[in-house]
Amino acid sequence: MPENIMKELKQYGKYGLILFLSVSSILFGQFIKSRFHPSPKLVVNKYTVYGLLALWFISMIGLLIAMVLKKVPGLNKFPILGWVSIFSIIFCLPGMPFSALMIKSINSVDVLSITTPILTYAGISVVNRMSELKQTSWKIVIVAMFVFMGTYIGSATIAQIGLMVLGK
Numbered sequence: 001m002p003e004n005i006m007k008e009l010k011q012y013g014k015y016g017l018i019l020f021l022s023v024s025s026i027l028f029g030q031f032i033k034s035r036f037h038p039s040p041k042l043v044v045n046k047y048t049v050y051g052l053l054a055l056w057f058i059s060m061i062g063l064l065i066a067m068v069l070k071k072v073p074g075l076n077k078f079p080i081l082g083w084v085s086i087f088s089i090i091f092c093l094p095g096m097p098f099s100a101l102m103i104k105s106i107n108s109v110d111v112l113s114i115t116t117p118i119l120t121y122a123g124i125s126v127v128n129r130m131s132e133l134k135q136t137s138w139k140i141v142i143v144a145m146f147v148f149m150g151t152y153i154g155s156a157t158i159a160q161i162g163l164m165v166l167g168k
Helices: 003-036 046-071 080-092 099-107 111-128 130-135 139-166
Strands: none
Touching: 003 046, 003 111, 046 080, 046 099, 080 099, 111 130
């Protein structure tokens, strides 16, 4: 095999391992959450594992398609997330084999358990760009604080309005 194909396969394997570790941390997070805050919707069962495997499989297909098509003009700039979304939609369309099982399985995965690894990776990517952040002005801190306060106050206001409408 040519060396560049071997390099791409090695990179694909690394991505697969990272995605597998992400799926494992999602499962661990959902398991811990279900132990401390039991809920009928939050039970970790075989459908949770099937859903996580389905998410991993669809992500790997999206990565593979993006790697194969990166040499095709016009499609080489299409983001991996776009490919993953397209294949997710295709696999969940009515009439597709296993679409009902796919939907039931993915629905059994807790959304908050998915956000934990995503926010972790976002934090790591910010830390990797600290030198760029250091070059920005100190005024960015003031802007960030106003954004955080505005988001918090806006969320609290919307929640309060919701509670008032419900009479609580």
